[in-house]
Amino acid sequence: MPLVASAPETARPFVPWWSAVLLAAAAGPITDAAFPDLGWWPLAFLGIALVLVAAHGRRAGAGFVVGFVFGLSFYLIHIPWMTEFLGPDELWIVRAVPWFALCVVMALWCGLGTMLIAIATRVVPRAVRGPLGQLLFVPLVVAGLWTGREAIASIWPYGGFAWGRIAESQSDSPITPLFAWLGISGVGFLMVFLVAVAVAAVRVATVPVLLRALLVTAIAATLVAFPSFPVTTEGSLRVGAVQGNGKTGYFDPPEHAGDNLLAQYAATEPLFGEDLDLVVWPEGGSDLDPLRVPGAARVFDSVAVNTGATFVGWSITKHGEQYFNTSLLWRPGDGAVDRYDKRHPVPFGEYVPDRAVWRQFAPELIDLIQREYTPGTTDAVMDVGRDGHSVPAGFAICFDIVDDALMREGVEEGGQLVLAQTNNADFGFTDENVQQLAIARIRAVELGRTVVNISTVGTSAIVLPDGTVQDRLPRFTPAAMVAEVPLSTTTTPAVVIGRGVEWGVVAIALGALIGAAIGGRGRRASG
Incomplete structure (x- = not known):
């Protein structure tokens, strides 16, 4: 029996194309429900999971569509308050223009980020060896790409729009103390990493189910049990x-x-x-x-x-x-x-x-x-x-x-x-x-x-x-x-580190993605 699952097995899509689009559309309102006013914070993890499952193994164009659909379905529900800014005397269609335009811009960012995630789930598994690579390194790349998309969209264009980042749903959750250690981007990275590990665990069949479950549980327990940073x-x-x-x-x-x-x-x-x-x-x-x-x-x-x-x-x-x-x-x-x-x-x-x-x-x-x-x-x-x-x-x-x-x-x-x-x-x-x-x-x-x-x-x-x-x-x-x-x-450590965690994981993710893509072309050329 081989020690690692083959790349085609771990990289193939979870669901048919039409199901992926439906999952992405459902992920938007589910993720929004994790934020106030409802504030059902566990749904953020479910929303991430739906996006990752929908994007897994897709080609670039399909990955972009999945991300765009998710982004649009999320932001349209998350920021309708923008239609109020111009005042009640304006026609709703006029008031809705800035809201819809911003939602489209943010959906484009989600599309680009998810496109890279989809590519990563296809090419990175071919470059890693052993079950730990499949279970930990590929999720690290996926989480880094998600974090990178949020980071860039938060500062560009025109100063960006940092509202609606996935970690901003966790103000009242058991992982709230982590913000003092890693900041908003760091907590968002860990959230996506946890979910990506869980998604990967479904596919790496060469590792016993119990061990895969223990790995996911151990990561989740570590995040929840991490101590608060002492503030004097x-x-x-x-x-x-x-x-x-x-x-x-x-x-x-x-x-x-x-x-x-x-x-x-x-x-x-x-x-x-x-x-x-x-x-x-x-x-x-x-x-x-x-x-x-x-x-x-x-x-x-x-x-x-x-x-x-x-x-x-x-x-x-x-x-x-x-x-x-x-x-x-x-x-x-x-x-x-x-x-x-x-x-x-x-x-x-x-x-x-x-x-x-x-x-x-x-x-x-x-x-x-x-x-x-x-x-x-x-x-x-x-x-x-x-x-x-x-x-x-x-x-x-x-x-x-x-x-x-x-x-x-x-x-x-x-x-x-x-x-x-x-x-x-x-x-x-x-x-x-x-x-x-x-x-x-x-x-x-x-x-x-x-x-x-x-x-x-x-x-x-x-x-x-x-x-x-x-x-x-x-x-x-x-x-x-x-x-x-x-x-x-x-x-706090979050202040000391600043954007260090953010740019560090993004650099690793992009480096791994580029390296895997180049390596894959080299193997095909030599073959």
Whole structure:
């Protein structure tokens, strides 16, 4: 009896072509159900399995179709909240254009990534020897290619779209502690690796069934049993976070200017007289710029003076002809003393890249986005301490929360907590805000920091470094929460490693795929 299964046996497809397409289509909604609002995290593993089974042994074109169908069926269900951004006054067909366009782009990325996975399942088994190669090395290549697809789609084009990465479904699962060790990409790699090993175990018939089952069980048990990284807290900060329940503001007529500012101020008044170190408002908390509008500056002064705390507000600011999405550090008697300008404005939401090009295709739609936010160049950390006590804080505005490099930068530059300001009023009663809170919980574990996730309308919450929610506010309700939040200077392995795991496994996977393909051609030529 041969010691390894033959390459044709391990590489042949599991199911007929039509079944593969159906599996890919089913994998999308199943995977989406693993994310909030449902949050049935085990379904992420089932979704991965369906994609890998559907792609296994396929030729390049068929692998691309499998991935494209999966990507489209996933993102269409996962991000329909994008249709809310342009407001209810626009026709649904107009509001749906950005949503559908982004879903197609992400589906194309899924198609390319799955095409490489399909090729790998055909050529890599021919290059490895022994059952361990089939059971471990081929899955490593598959997981590395999945991770690579997510990594590139998260940064390109126009800064990419890092929403919906497979590991972002695991904010409330037994493997959550792994984020502190390996970050989002590392956890995603391990998830796909586990499933790929299970899929491979079905085919490597030369290894006893019991041993194959034990291998899969051992890997799963290791992931679940991996210990939490110890986070040492050093002091605390008494924080008041205010949810004003204001409107979106972006497309409101000029006569409503100031409404959001007044709503936010009214929700803050119950904090006057509290013994606070810091008061935080969300993105969208003010629709008037206190740096240019004296009345808005007086409101900011009133918050700072009446709470006696350092005040972190927000505004759209203007310098020359450039607009910025800005967090403002405001101190009693001093006014604005520091700022964080959002590093990565959202393309086709907060600005239009290559406007002249895209306007040719949809002029009315592109013209709806009049204000062009400029990418910020400020540090991602501000000192929010008071009375001479320094407390550096990392900052994230809305979709900044999915930017791996920026979030690590806030900790690397000394941030002892993270202030995540967001405006979810743009997305109505959709899953967007709970998906974002799940990512904030993951960031808290990954960075070893408390995350104050404060929204205009919710879901606002204070998340501790272990990912648990210390306090939260009801959605679409003006309210404030006060909490003593722990500070930390711990550096987690995920911060130290950065993108090392991500690019390392991708390099191994691509190297193995290219090497196997070249080796296969060489063997055919010599034969």
